[in-house]
Amino acid sequence: MTDTRPEILVTRRLPEEGMRILEGPCRIRLWDEDRPMPVEELKKRAAGVEGIVCILSDPMGKDVMDAAGPDLKVISTMAVGYDNIDVAEATKRGIRVGHTPGVLTESTADLTWALILSLSRRIVEGDRMVREGRFVGWSPTLLMGGDFYDKTLGIIGMGRIGGAVARRAFGFGMKVLYYNRNRLPEEDEGGASYAYLSTLVENSDYISIHTPLNDESRYLIGAAELSRMKSTAYLINVGRGPVVDEAALVEALQNKEIAGAAFDVYENEPELTPGLAELDNVVLAPHLGSASVETRNRMAIMTAENLVSGLEGKPLPWCVNPD
Numbered sequence: 563m564t565d566t567r568p569e570i571l572v573t574r575r576l577p578e579e580g581m582r583i584l585e586g587p588c589r590i591r592l593w594d595e596d597r598p599m600p601v602e603e604l605k606k607r608a609a610g611v612e613g614i615v616c617i618l619s620d621p622m623g624k625d626v627m628d629a630a631g632p633d634l635k636v637i638s639t640m641a642v643g644y645d646n647i648d649v650a651e652a653t654k655r656g657i658r659v660g661h662t663p664g665v666l667t668e669s670t671a672d673l674t675w676a677l678i679l680s681l682s683r684r685i686v687e688g689d690r691m692v693r694e695g696r697f698v699g700w701s702p703t704l705l706m707g708g709d710f711y712d713k714t715l716g717i718i719g720m721g722r723i724g725g726a727v728a729r730r731a732f733g734f735g736m737k738v739l740y741y742n743r744n745r746l747p748e749e750d751e752g753g754a755s756y757a758y759l760s761t762l763v764e765n766s767d768y769i770s771i772h773t774p775l776n777d778e779s780r781y782l783i784g785a786a787e788l789s790r791m792k793s794t795a796y797l798i799n800v801g802r803g804p805v806v807d808e809a810a811l812v813e814a815l816q817n818k819e820i821a822g823a824a825f826d827v828y829e830n831e832p833e834l835t836p837g838l839a840e841l842d843n844v845v846l847a848p849h850l851g852s853a854s855v856e857t858r859n860r861m862a863i864m865t866a867e868n869l870v871s872g873l874e875g876k877p878l879p880w881c882v883n884p885d
Contacts, residue, residue: 565589568873570613571630573599573620576640580862587870588613605629613869615640619831622647627655636872640865642666643802644882645775652883659882660868662861664722666852671726673851674770674800677824681796681845682708682768708767708794708821710734716766718782719773719801720746720754727770728754739766743778763790768798775802785810788819796822800851803828808835815841826851 569589574596575581584590591607593599598619599607608614608630616622618641627634627648637647638660652659680686684705691697691705715731717724720740728738729752738754740746745756759782763769769791773779783797784807791797797820799806808829814820822843829835831849838844852858868878877884 568612569610570615570869570873571604571608571611572615573604574617574640576615576862576865577859578862579859580640580866583863583866583870584615587873601626608634612636613638613873615865615869616646617641618643618646620646622652624648624651627651627657636660636869636878638865638869638872638878640861643774645802647882649883658872658878658884660865660872660878660880661882662864663880665860665864666857667722667726669854669857670723670800670851671730673826673847673853674723674727674772674798675730677798677800677826677845677847678768678770678796681798681822681824681843682710686845687842708796710736710768712736713767714739714765716741716757716762716769717754718759718762718769718771718805719779720751721772721774723800724770724772725750725752727772728752759787760790763787764792766795767792768796771797771799771801771805773801773805775804780804781807783807783811785814788814791820793819794821796820796824798824800826803831808838811835812837812841815843 567587567589571591573593575592575594601621605626608626610633611630612633613636616637616639622637634657636658637652639647640662642661642663644659644661647659649659684707688705712735714737717728717738717740720742731738732753739757739762740754741757741759741762782805788810811823812835815823824845826847826849852861864880868880871878
């Protein structure tokens with residue numbers, strides 16, 4: 563008997579709850595390797611499918627849509643951001659695009675603070691010291707880091723995640739500045755103070771990046787901004803890698819122009835900018851912002867529900883281009 567279920571491409575295995583939702587109504591072409599699919603392989607496997615489930619590292623441009631062909635109805639990404647998808651081209655072709663907004667706010671804010679704490683209190687350096695047998699006992703000057711109470715946290719990108727990071731900062735007794743393209747209504751600021759980027763950079767002890775990537779935010783933090791930071795300040799990027807000019811940052815860290823940096827995203831992910839990995843005053847995480855069991859399971863369910871709804875001709879529950 564012929565299987566008439568629509569065929570879809572899944573570019574990376576989802577957590578099991580998401581896969582179960584897809585397996586009933588769909589025939590699945592699965593890339594089951596835990597690494598990004600090469601672009602030519604992606605285009606080859608996309609040929610003739612009606613739906614694509616992708617992740618943020620998969621380029622979904624005109625060439626992939628061409629390779630899929632006219633039956634492609636929906637692209638569902640397991641991510642909040644969708645800068646890897648040519649949404650305008652998809653819209654022109656009548657392809658609906660789904661994403662997973664809101665679900666990872668608290669997990670990513672927690673991860674941001676894990677990085678801030680690890681960096682400022684030099685946890686990774688200390689762990690390495692103990693494991694290597696170099697810890698010989700308590701010392702008055704051993705691995706001194708920075709405090710949080712009465713310090714200033716600067717948040718670049720005061721959306722849901724930035725706001726959640728700010729709420730946690732108030733628990734540490736910190737002052738919070740934020741920079742957005744547009745100032746928030748006063749009732750939405752939650753006790754944070756709006757500042758121009760130059761003011762935020764000059765006055766913050768910690769700077770945490772949560773802005774999306776677009777033409778305006780690319781290299782928003784470059785050599786000029788780094789030179790204005792306090793020599794005791796720390797930079798944390800949990801937004802998008804290309805918001806920071808990493809070559810300029812490496813130079814600033816090597817010259818001790820700032821105290822340290824922590825990353826969960828990278829300019830040329832997964833490759834590192836030369837010199838970054840050799841620095842002791844840097845904490846490097848492998849894109850763990852949403853990596854809690856609860857959050858990843860919910861993201862997988864949302865991704866699968868978007869895909870199935872699109873195939874059935876129904877509105878996507880979380881749609882980028884509903885109009």
